[in-house]
Amino acid sequence: MKRYIFIFYLLICNGLFSQENELYDKALTCFKIGDYYCAKKKFNNLKISSNYIIQSNANFYLAVISAKLYENNTNILFENFLNEYSQSEKYDNALAYYSDYLIKKRNYKSVVTLLNQDDLDLFSFENKIQSYFNRAYANFMLGNIDLAEKDFLIVLSDKNSSKFYDAAFYYACILLDKDDLKTSKKYFEIIQEADIYGNELPYYLSYIMFKNKDYQSVIEYLSERIDYSNLYNYEQLLLLNAKSYFGLKDYSNSVYFFEKYKNFSQKINEIELYELGFSYYKLADYNSAINNFNKIINMDNYVSQYAYYYLANSYLAVDKKIEAANAFKSSYDKFKIIENVLNDLSSAQLAESAYYNFALLCYDLENSLFDPISIFNDFIFQYPDSEYLPYVYSYLSNLYLSTSDYDNAVTFLEKNIDQKGVPAKVQKVSFIRGKQLFSDEDYDSAIKCFRKSISYPVSEELKQQASLCISEAFFLKNEFNNSITILNDLLLGDIDSSLKDKVFYNLAYSHNYLSNYEQSNNYLFKLLSNIYTALPASFNNNLTNTQIEILENSLNELKNNLSGYEDILDMIGDNYFHLTNYDEAISYYNLSVECNFPKSDYSLYKMATCLGITNKYNDRILVLNEIVNSFEESTYFDESMYELGLTYMITNDYESSKKIFKNIDANYNNSLFINDCKLKLAISYMKLDNNDLSILTLKDVIFSEIVPTSYKRDALQILKTIYESN
Numbered sequence: 001m002k003r004y005i006f007i008f009y010l011l012i013c014n015g016l017f018s019q020e021n022e023l024y025d026k027a028l029t030c031f032k033i034g035d036y037y038c039a040k041k042k043f044n045n046l047k048i049s050s051n052y053i054i055q056s057n058a059n060f061y062l063a064v065i066s067a068k069l070y071e072n073n074t075n076i077l078f079e080n081f082l083n084e085y086s087q088s089e090k091y092d093n094a095l096a097y098y099s100d101y102l103i104k105k106r107n108y109k110s111v112v113t114l115l116n117q118d119d120l121d122l123f124s125f126e127n128k129i130q131s132y133f134n135r136a137y138a139n140f141m142l143g144n145i146d147l148a149e150k151d152f153l154i155v156l157s158d159k160n161s162s163k164f165y166d167a168a169f170y171y172a173c174i175l176l177d178k179d180d181l182k183t184s185k186k187y188f189e190i191i192q193e194a195d196i197y198g199n200e201l202p203y204y205l206s207y208i209m210f211k212n213k214d215y216q217s218v219i220e221y222l223s224e225r226i227d228y229s230n231l232y233n234y235e236q237l238l239l240l241n242a243k244s245y246f247g248l249k250d251y252s253n254s255v256y257f258f259e260k261y262k263n264f265s266q267k268i269n270e271i272e273l274y275e276l277g278f279s280y281y282k283l284a285d286y287n288s289a290i291n292n293f294n295k296i297i298n299m300d301n302y303v304s305q306y307a308y309y310y311l312a313n314s315y316l317a318v319d320k321k322i323e324a325a326n327a328f329k330s331s332y333d334k335f336k337i338i339e340n341v342l343n344d345l346s347s348a349q350l351a352e353s354a355y356y357n358f359a360l361l362c363y364d365l366e367n368s369l370f371d372p373i374s375i376f377n378d379f380i381f382q383y384p385d386s387e388y389l390p391y392v393y394s395y396l397s398n399l400y401l402s403t404s405d406y407d408n409a410v411t412f413l414e415k416n417i418d419q420k421g422v423p424a425k426v427q428k429v430s431f432i433r434g435k436q437l438f439s440d441e442d443y444d445s446a447i448k449c450f451r452k453s454i455s456y457p458v459s460e461e462l463k464q465q466a467s468l469c470i471s472e473a474f475f476l477k478n479e480f481n482n483s484i485t486i487l488n489d490l491l492l493g494d495i496d497s498s499l500k501d502k503v504f505y506n507l508a509y510s511h512n513y514l515s516n517y518e519q520s521n522n523y524l525f526k527l528l529s530n531i532y533t534a535l536p537a538s539f540n541n542n543l544t545n546t547q548i549e550i551l552e553n554s555l556n557e558l559k560n561n562l563s564g565y566e567d568i569l570d571m572i573g574d575n576y577f578h579l580t581n582y583d584e585a586i587s588y589y590n591l592s593v594e595c596n597f598p599k600s601d602y603s604l605y606k607m608a609t610c611l612g613i614t615n616k617y618n619d620r621i622l623v624l625n626e627i628v629n630s631f632e633e634s635t636y637f638d639e640s641m642y643e644l645g646l647t648y649m650i651t652n653d654y655e656s657s658k659k660i661f662k663n664i665d666a667n668y669n670n671s672l673f674i675n676d677c678k679l680k681l682a683i684s685y686m687k688l689d690n691n692d693l694s695i696l697t698l699k700d701v702i703f704s705e706i707v708p709t710s711y712k713r714d715a716l717q718i719l720k721t722i723y724e725s726n
Contacts (some may be wrong), residue, residue, distance in 0.1 A: 036065045056088035067101040092123035099134040111138035133163040200232040215244035235265035251279040270296040274303045286314040305334035325361035328354045356388045373399045406433030427456040443473040480510040517575040532561045559595045566597045582610040601634035642673040658684040675711045
C-alpha cells in the first residue's frame with residue numbers, strides 16, 4: 001500500500017513540474033517579445049516554485065521587468081535576488097542588468113558599490129564586459145578618472161566586445177582631457193570607422209584639429225556639417241569654425257560665425273568677444289568693434305590690455321578722442337602691470353605706442369583730465385630711446401604756453417616774459433591758480449597767486465577781480481583790517497557798479513566783524529542805495545518815513561534788486577541791535593520779513609528780541625505767534641514758543657501762557673525749555689487759582705528721575721509758596 005502512495009506522489013510532482021515548466025516557457029516568451037505585463041503575471045506565479053532554478057529565474061526576470069517598467073520596487077527586487085540567489089546562474093546577469101538600471105537612474109555611486117562587491121572576471125563574457133563598462137562609466141561620471149580609465153581599457157582589450165566602441169568613446173574623452181590629442185584622435189577615428197557616435201564625433205575631431213592649430217582642416221571638416229544644428233555641442237562647432245577663420249585671418253567669415261554662435265548660444269566669453277571685436281576692427285567696422293571691446297575691458301583677463309588698445313584705435317577712427325585717450329591710458333596701465341609683475345616685455349612696443357597716443361590725445365584735447373606736460377615728461381623718462389621723442393619735444397615746447405599745470409606754467413612763462421602775449425597769460429594763469437587755491441581753502445597760497453596776477457596788470461578788470469579775491473581771502477583768515485585796506489584801495493580806482501556793490505558788501509561784513517557797527521551800516525546803506533535806484537543817493541541811517549514808504553511800497557522791486565544780497569536788511573538790523581538802536585533794528589527786520597527772504601524766521605526772532613527789550617509786549621506776542629505758526633521747523637521755534645509763553649505771563653495773560661506751556665509739555669518733550677515750561681505752567685495754574693493742577697505739575701517735576709536738581713528745587717519753592725498762601 002505504501003508503495004502505491006509513493007508512486008502516486010511521484011506522479012503528482014511530475015505533473016506539477018511539467019505545468020511549471022510550461023508556465024515558465026510562456027512567461028519567458030512574453031518577456032522576449034516585450035509583453036512585460038504578461039511576463040510579470042506569469043513569473044509572479046513561479047517566484048515561490050519548489051524548483052530552485054525556476055524560482056530563482058522567475059525572481060530574476062521579475063526584477064528585470066520592474067527595471068524595464070521603472071517601477072518603484074526595482075531596487076528591492078534586485079537586492080532580494082542578489083541576496084537570496086547568489087548561486088543562481090542568473091547572478092552575474094542580475095548585476096549587469098541592475099547596474100544598467102542604476103546608471104539610467106544616474107545613481108553612479110551605487111553602481112560602483114554594487115560592482116565592487118564581486119570579482120567581475122568570474123562573470124560570463126558579455127556580463128563581464130557589460131559590468132566593467134558600467135563601472136567605468138559610473139566612475140567617469142563621478143570624476144574618478146583613473147579608475148574609469150582602468151576599466152575602460154579592460155573593455156577595450158577585446159575589439160569584439162559589445163561595448164568596445166562605447167568604451168573607446170569615453171576613453172578618447174579621457175585622453176582628450178589629458179591633452180593626449182594624438183591618441184584621443186586615434187580612438188575617435190576608430191569609432192568613426194564604425195559609423196557610430198556620428199552626432200558627437202564632429203565636435204571632438206574638430207576640437208582636436210583646432211587644438212593642433214590645424215585651422216584649415218577644421219574649416220574643411222566642418223564645411224559639410226556646420227549646417228546641421230542637431231549635432232552635439234553645435235554652438236561649440238560654430239565657435240570652433242569662427243576661431244579657425246580668425247586664426248587664418250579671414251575676418252569676414254570669423255565675424256559671421258562668431259555672430260551666429262552668439263545668437264545661437266546667447267553666451268560669449270571675454271576672449272571670444274575680443275576676437276570678434278578685433279575682427280570687426282580689421283574689417284573697419286569700428287562701431288561694432290567698440291561695442292564688443294567695451295564688454296570686456298573691465299574684466300580680469302589677459303586680453304583686456306589688447307582690447308583697450310584696439311578700442312582706443314577704433315574710437316580714434318570714429319573721432320571720439322576723449323574715449324580714445326582713456327582707452328589708450330588703460331591699455332598702457334595694464335601693459336605695465338604685466339611688465340612689472342610678470343616681467344613680460346613681449347608687448348613693450350604696443351605699450352609704448354599706447355602711451356604715446358595717450359599723450360598725443362592729452363595734448364590735442366583742450367580740456368583733458370590729464371596734464372599733457374607731465375605725461376610727455378613721463379614718456380621721456382619711460383622711453384628715453386623712443387623713435388617718438390622728436391615729436392614729444394616739439395609738443396612740449398608748445399604745451400607750456402597753454403598748460404593747466406598753473407605753477408609750472410607761470411614759472412616757465414616768466415622765463416620768457418619779454419615774448420609777446422606772455423604777461424597777459426601770466427596774469428590769467430596766476431588768477432586761475434589763485435581761484436583754485438582759494439576753493440581749496442589754501443588762502444595764503446591763493447593770495448600769492450592773486451598778487452602775482454596783479455603784478456602783470458594787462459587786464460584792469462582781472463586786476464580788480466584779483467584784488468577783490470585777496471580781500472575775501474584776508475576776511476576768511478580773520479584778518480579784517482587787511483581786507484578793509486584792500487577794499488578801500490579798490491574804491492579809489494575806476495570800478496564798475498557791480499564790483500562796487502561787492503566792495504561795499506565786503507566792507508560792511510569786515511567792519512561788522514570788527515564791531516564797527518556804524519561803519520558797517522554806512523557801507524550797507526551805500527550798497528542799498530546803489531542797487532535800489534528808487535532810493536536817493538543820500539540815503540543813510542537816518543531812515544525817514546518817506547524812505548520807509550518807498551521801500552515798503554515797492555517790495556517786489558526791492559526783493560529783485562537785492563538778489564544776491566538778501567541778508568543786508570538783517571545785517572543792518574543786527575548792527576542797530578548791537579548799537580542798542582532797537583526801533584531802527586525792528587524796522588529793518590520787519591522790512592526783511594515783508595520781502596519774504598529765506599531767513600524770515602531769523603528776522604522775526606530778532607524783531608521779537610528787540611520788542612521784548614523795548615517792552616512792546618503786544619507786538620512781541622504777534623511776532624512770536626508768527627514764528628510759532630509759520631516756522632515749526634525753524635531753529636528758533638522752541639525758544640520762540642517758550643518766549644511767547646513768558647510774554648503772556650508778563651502781560652498777566654495767564655490763560656494764554658497756560659495754553660502755550662501746556663502745548664509744549666504735551667507735544668514738544670524734546671524742547672530745550674521743557675523743564676522751564678513745566679515750572680511756568682505750574683505758575684500759570686497758580687495764578688489762575690487752580691492750585692490742584694499746579695501742585696500736580698510741580699510733583700511731576702519733583703518726582704521725575706530725569707529732571708535736574710535745580711529745577712526740582714525751584715518746583716519745591718513754588719510748591720511752598722502755594723501751601724503758604726493757603
